[in-house]
Amino acid sequence: MTMDSIDIKTLANLYSEMLRIRLIEEAIADEYTKQEMRCPTHLCIGQEAIAAGVCNNLHIKDKVFSGHRAHGHYLAKGGDLNAFIAELYGCANGCSRGYGGSMHITDLDAGFVGSTPIVGGTIPLAAGSAWRSKLLGDDDISVVFFGDGCFEEGVLHESLTFAKLHQLPILFVCENNLYSVYTQLKERQSDSRSIAQIASAHGIKTLTGDGNDVLMVDNITKNSIEHIKKNNGPVFLELFTYRWLEHCGPYDDDELKYRPEGELNSWKEKCPVNKASLLLKETLSLDFFKQLELEIKSEIKQAFELAKQCPKPVLNQQGELAHYA
Ligand SMILES: Cc1ncc(C[n+]2csc(CCOP(=O)(O)OP(=O)(O)O)c2C)c(N)n1
């Protein structure tokens, strides 16, 4: 694809969103080692295009749900950065009032209903939210992001059946990064049928795509939302991508050898952020890139400074967090 055939403004926005997520995740990884953030943290470095491309097509009122690897989804949906970083530090002004940490993020003002670490746990909640929209006749769409690991959870299949039966306005987004913790997909699922085939066997319109190509994700999502808004029922997306860091935490874990040698590097070559920047560099000056990075880094610095200054949770004599009324 060349810059002639795409809208530069759209790509620049998608790129900015991905870069912002990347830089925020990198800052969290750097700060995490100081052990001031005391919540398990699943970073989405390498997977940013899915969050950016899907959320680019959503309105603030659309409802997003996610799981343990939710940072990118929250940020792309318009969640507040200061409140998010504060949440990681357990501050009372965090988006979940400091109770939730990285894996329980919520921000109703941004239409980010919630994320929980129970694998598959938010899928039926999203179906319920879509059913509510259907019953009320509002125009909202519910979107749920989840990993390939959810295919081992019965509730996913129950939710797909229910969503199809009631023709619900819901977009299922499976981020297939080929692993559930240390276990490859091919050790968990028969290779005689793909995730997309299983989803489509529920009668749901199913599309697959390169989850590291933000323009493709944006385009597929646009088409999916058109389908949903015409009252044609749910859509299921299987988007292929790859997690760069360890399953949980700020480090690389390639030395554990659960991924074939060279696999991580081959995916790094397909970096979604680089891919978009290469296209943009055909048209935009280096100043654009420098300025953008400066702005994002300054926003991040401020968010960490604020979070570090806020009162931290302390236990009272009853063992409760004392800074909550
Ligand atoms: C019901 C349940 N079973 C097991 C776990 C432990 N667990 C946490 S994350 C995870 C892997 C999920 O993999 P996937 O859904 O592919 O998401 P990814 O981490 O690859 O983004 C597992 C098994 C859990 N949190 N909940």
Ligand SMILES: [Mg+2]
């Ligand atoms: Mg996975």
